[in-house]
Amino acid sequence: MSGSPILITGGAQRLGRHCAERLRDDDHPVIISYRRERPELDALRERGIVTLPADFSTEAGILDFIARLKAETGSLRAIVHNASDWAPDVTGPQAGSNFERLFRIHMLAPYLINLQCRELLDACGEPQRDIVHLTDYVVRKGSRKHAAYAATKAGLDNLTLSFAAMYAPDIQVNAIAPAMIMLNEGDDEAYAEKARAKSAMRMIPGPGVIYQSLRYLLDNRYVTGVTLPVDGGRHLV
Numbered sequence: 001m002s003g004s005p006i007l008i009t010g011g012a013q014r015l016g017r018h019c020a021e022r023l024r025d026d027d028h029p030v031i032i033s034y035r036r037e038r039p040e041l042d043a044l045r046e047r048g049i050v051t052l053p054a055d056f057s058t059e060a061g062i063l064d065f066i067a068r069l070k071a072e073t074g075s076l077r078a079i080v081h082n083a084s085d086w087a088p089d090v091t092g093p094q095a096g097s098n099f100e101r102l103f104r105i106h107m108l109a110p111y112l113i114n115l116q117c118r119e120l121l122d123a124c125g126e127p128q129r130d131i132v133h134l135t136d137y138v139v140r141k142g143s144r145k146h147a148a149y150a151a152t153k154a155g156l157d158n159l160t161l162s163f164a165a166m167y168a169p170d171i172q173v174n175a176i177a178p179a180m181i182m183l184n185e186g187d188d189e190a191y192a193e194k195a196r197a198k199s200a201m202r203m204i205p206g207p208g209v210i211y212q213s214l215r216y217l218l219d220n221r222y223v224t225g226v227t228l229p230v231d232g233g234r235h236l237v
């Protein structure tokens with residue numbers, strides 16, 4: 001294992017964990033952030049993946065994570081902003097704090113990490129450096145039940161353009177906008193069937209398609225400031 005690590009935020013489960021494991025299979029050094037300790041993290045640690053605790057729901061938590069990341073490594077090959085909370089909207093007195101928390105996780109954390117960790121990307125000796133934002137198909141459509149989630153992911157999508165312009169030509173900044181990649185625990189067959197019917201491809205593909213998309217961005221030297229839809233052709237249905 002050699003070279004500068006790739007950071008994946010929220011890499012303890014599902015899409016982030018799959019990408020972390022696949023990158024390790026390809027012999028990349030990997031750092032993940034995680035919020036909740038769990039036995040599965042030990043398996044990642046045994047594979048040499050560095051695991052740093054982080055809670056992005058407060059600005060202090062974000063800044064504390066950046067300080068510990070800098071203590072861990074002097075350089076980064078890439079940053080993948082994957083940490084996310086798919087929290088539904090709430091009404092009543094908690095609505096504002098819910099929105100603010102999602103703003104901090106989906107927008108403020110990537111914004112501050114991109115600003116303050118540019119020096120780590122600059123210190124990487126490899127010819128290509130990347131930042132990848134995981135957004136969502138709903139950025140284009142809105143959402144009746146997850147309006148705060150969709151709005152803050154839309155903010156992240158817009159940050160892709162600004163950071164791509166700011167960091168060119170040294171660092172490429174792109175987004176991946178998935179729709180229905182994996183079911184959640186408790187989703188039944190009726191939900192799965194409804195979800196499949198929303199895409200032209202009529203499938204729930206699993207995390208491999210996100211790794212393929214990440215790999216494409218990590219390997220391509222001429223793509224910046226774009227959002228790559230990975231949604232099975234939702235616009236066709």
Ligand SMILES: NC(=O)C1=CN([C@@H]2O[C@H](COP(=O)(O)OP(=O)(O)OC[C@H]3O[C@@H](n4cnc5c(N)ncnc54)[C@H](OP(=O)(O)O)[C@@H]3O)[C@@H](O)[C@H]2O)C=CC1
Binds near residue numbers: 011036037
């Ligand atoms: N899964 C899908 O079908 C789709 C996914 N996406 C996007 O792709 C990305 C990966 O999706 P998926 O794997 O399902 O994501 P998850 O919902 O599993 O979330 C990823 C990680 O984010 C971490 N996280 C949540 N809240 C915080 C917080 N306050 N501070 C720090 N970390 C936090 C969690 O850490 P912990 O587990 O340690 O608490 C979790 O492991 C996300 O950005 C998601 O929005 C978009 C569309 C569809």
Ligand SMILES: Nc1nc2c(c(=O)[nH]1)N=C([C@H](O)[C@@H](O)CO)CN2
Binds near residue numbers: 086136179181195
């Ligand atoms: N952070 C997350 N974001 C999203 C999730 C999730 O589990 N965590 N799930 C979805 C849904 O699968 C959606 O694509 C279909 O209902 C969206 N975002």
